[in-house]
Amino acid sequence: MLKKWKKLAAAPKSNSKSIKFLSGDIPKGCLAVCVGEEMQRFVIPTEYLSHGAFAILLREAEEEFGFQQEGVLRIPCEVAVFEGILQMVEANYC
Numbered sequence: 001m002l003k004k005w006k007k008l009a010a011a012p013k014s015n016s017k018s019i020k021f022l023s024g025d026i027p028k029g030c031l032a033v034c035v036g037e038e039m040q041r042f043v044i045p046t047e048y049l050s051h052g053a054f055a056i057l058l059r060e061a062e063e064e065f066g067f068q069q070e071g072v073l074r075i076p077c078e079v080a081v082f083e084g085i086l087q088m089v090e091a092n093y094c
Helices: 002-009 017-021 046-050 052-065 079-093
Strands: 029-035 040-045 074-077
Touching: 029 046, 040 046, 040 079, 046 052, 046 079, 052 074, 052 079
Parallel strands: 029 074
Antiparallel strands: 029 040
16 A cells, blocks of 8 residues: 555656645655645654554545545544554654
8 A cells, every 4th residue: 555655646746736735844754644624734754654553544545535646645534633643653663
């Protein structure tokens, strides 16, 4: 699943507003995701995607949005829930 997201994210989309939204401040080895209805942006290390909690979030994103999302990866959960998952994952990687 991660390989499909990487492939789609690498495909050039010249007129996409979401690509412009992502155009800066993303360090190598990281990716930007937008979370919740408010589309709050987070930049996370790609290694976090291998964590089981993120695997569940990626499945939910696939079910809700499919693999045809353009630009930013959207995560369909509340921002507060995502922040809690992010803290848990960071604790495992630090």
